[in-house]
Amino acid sequence: MRMTRFFGKTLREEPAEAETASHRLLLKSGMIRQVASGVYSYLPLAWRSLRKIEAIIREEMDAEGGQEVRMPALQPQELWEETGRKEAFGQSLFTLKDRRERFLVMAPTHEEAITLLVKANVRSYRDLPLLLYQIQTKFRDEARPRGGLIRVREFDMKDAYSFDADDEGLARSYEAMVRAYKNIYRRCGLPAVQVEADSGAIGGKDSHEFLLPTESGEDVMLQCPGCGYAANAERAESVKPPQPQDEEVPLPLGVVHTPGIKTIEELSAYLGVSKSKTLKAVFYSSDGQAVFIVIRGDLEVNEVKLKNLLHCRELRLLATDGEVEGAGLVAGWASPVGLKGVFTVADDSIKQGSNFVVGANRPDYHLRNACYPRDFQPDVMADIALAQAGHACRRCGTPLESRRGVEIGHVFKLGTFFTERLGAAYLDRDGVQRPIIMGCYGIGVGRLLAAVIEQNHDDKGILFPPAIAPYQAHLVALNVDDPQVSAAAEDLYLRLERAGLEVLYDDRQETAGVKFNDADLLGFPLRIVVSPRNLKQGSAEVKLRHEKEAQMVSMDEVVERAKATLQGQKEE
RNA sequence: CGGGGUGUGGCGCAGCGGCAGCGCGCCUGGUUUGGGACCAGGAGGCCGGCGGUUCAAAUCCGCCCACCCCGACCA
Missing domain, CATH: 3.40.50.800 (Anticodon-binding domain)
Structure with missing residues (x-):
């Protein structure tokens, strides 16, 4: 191609709206052009590269026995109601009405559609296992599109779906996809890190994400340099830092005047006690129900763990003072001691140690020497703390390290969530009808391009890996x-x-x-x-x-x- | 949804009551020619939208919209 005939111009000035390297370079090189928030046109350079990425993905899917299909972007809303995922996706789901007032969904992913397709074509265990995949445009009304192609509302994604007769089959399919993903990343020049991931609202057993380490990433991963354990922070487990004086005897509860002292930082400084000797109170709304959280002052709440524990659909911090007061709580000086009528969840960190400083449930006062279980008993006790860098690894005790990363792939063992709801079953050797066991495996194509540029650039521009260079x-x-x-x-x-x-x-x-x-x-x-x-x-x-x-x-x-x-x- | 910010030519920006500007890019001619050249001449704008104030609004006020960043959210 001659540049005098070529469609697309580079920019001399730095695009002002771009923060991350990939976003800036994609715009400056004239590869993409924004049409609306999270919606882009792809010019020839970008499109050539994207097609090469797709070709690599196809090769690796085919190598594992995958067969490509194509499915509709437009789907009846009822289908999403049947599986309960209209609720689960909530506002992220793009919906529209046709001329006959029927509600339709712009598909954000295709588990429902593929399950119906398989249901219509699979009768027997002899038809299994099956690995199907598609590379198609998906639509999600993201709360906040960002970072150029990192998080967009209309995007091309490869989704593969495996169908097996039993868990062993699923395990084999899952391993095949992990293998394929590693090949894809290698060929695209991406040092992806495989981490354990939360399996989300649908549940399921195993789930892994592939993250590309980069400062501009949205996710945080924790890695153990000792044994290789790696997990998304949402999911990661760690040994909570032990208390220094674990054997001290419980002292009598006492009141202390703490005027205007509301945060753990201030409290710790004001009283001269370490943060781990205080208890932090956090308030959430769990599907509209107020929940009181108690956790040691040096730790943070892991909202994903909490959400999984409560089995709720929506979890958010209580937003306004009004909401907090309405629940009978005193922001800044709240305490589990003497609290009544509010559902209370405690992190198991509070079992370690005694004589904590806690709020007094009235403004400007805290209590000293609060002890569990002497002074309060939560309704639920569980691990709901965020693992942090420096915490010891559960497996080998080595201090964990944390890094940010961009999610460039996600694999799930779904189990029978969709097949049971949509009635996709097969007859086994004994003539018994069983639900098919599913896995799903996604890679965002555009995000992969962004990740490649994020990973391969210098101050002059992009350094395309040969395999995907336009x-x-x-x-x-x-x-x-x-x-x-x-x-x-x-x-x-x-x-x-x-x-x-x-x-x-x-x-x-x-x-x-x-x-x-x-x-x-x-x-x-x-x-x-x-x-x-x-x-x-x-x-x-x-x-x-x-x-x-x-x-x-x-x-x-x-x-x-x-x-x-x-x-x-x-x-x- | 909460907080912060920005909307003026293709890109980057200035102007903040009195003729809509600058740099880059674009077009024409000439001179240049190994790391974003120079000279001359030109084209290109409903100053995000609607309403108000005023003799006069890009500029002041109100409402709305769009976009960016942080957070919430995120199969």
Whole structure:
């Protein structure tokens, strides 16, 4: 493709709306253009790269026996009501009405549709196992789209669905998908980390996420350098830091004046006690019901663990003072001691140690020496604390480390949630009807592109891994007014294309600086420069994007050298 | 949904009661030619929308909308 004919322009100025590297570079390189919040058009560069990512995904899915299908984006709302997922998705679900006033859903994912499809086609255990997948546009009305292609409302996603007769089969399917995902990330040049994940509202057994470590990531993972344990912070377990003076004897409860002291920070400083010797009170609304949480002052509540514990649909902090007071609580000085009529959940950290400082349930006073269970008894006691860096690993005791990351894949063992609700069953060897056992496995294609750029860039621009670069080579002609240059460049362009290389040919009348900067910004693996200076030696310059030095190659050998160099890159 | 911010040409921004501007990009001509050149001439705007105040509104006031960031949310 000639750049003079090419659709898409690079920007000189930094786009103001972009914060993360991938968002900035996608805009600056002219690959994407925003149409609405979380909705983008994809220009040729982006689309070429996305199609390559899809091709890799297809190859790896097919290699594990996957078969591609296509399903509707438009689905009847009843289908989503049957599985209860209209409720589960809530406002994230895009819905619309047709001319006959029937309600439809713009599918955010396709478990329902695929289950119906399988139900219609599977009768016997002989039809199983089955691995189906689709790469299609999905719609989610996200609360907050962000980060360019990281979180969008209309996006292409590969979803694979496995159907097995038993748990062993599911385990095999799951392992196959984990294997495929690792291959996909490797081929895209992404050092993904597999972490244990929360399985969400639907439940199910195992679930793993693949995270790309990056500061701009939305997720936090905890990793153990000792034994390799890795989990999303939502899910991670840890040994809570032990109390220093565990054997001290319980002292009598006492009142202490704490004017205006509301936070744990202030309390700890004011009284000169460590945060772990205080108890923190947090209030939530669980499906509209007020819940009182007690947790040691040095820990934070893990809302996912709490949500799973309460089996509620919506969990949020009590927002306003009015809500807090309405529940009979005193913000800032709330306490489980003497509290009545509010459902109370305690983190099991409070069992460690004694003589805690807690609120007094009246403004400007706290209590000293509160002890469990002497002074209060919660309704439920469980692990609801957020694991943090520095906490010891449950398995080996090594201090955990934390990192941020972008989720670039998620695999679930779903079990029979959908097949039971939608009646997808098979007859086993003994003629007994059983629900089919499902797994599902998702990768966002656009997010993967963003992740690749997030991972592979420098201050000049993108460094595309060869496997997914929009073009393999950037042919730059310097001083195209020089007939010798244009003739030599034209000839080389044709020879490169004939040799099967994907090449973007910069035949524009621009200065060297503009062309080099654009080449660095777009970041194709190979750059080839034809210029008067090089031609004097009968040569062109061949340079890899990630290397500093170019090599002079005689014009006759450029095509071969380019092919060989790219081949070498792919094998790395 | 809560908090913060921004809407002025394709991009980045200034102007904040009195003729709508600057830089980049774009078009034409010329000079240049190895890391975002120079000169000259040009095109391009319902100043997010609606309403109000005023002799006069991009500018002041009100309402609305869109977009960005933080949080909530997130199969």
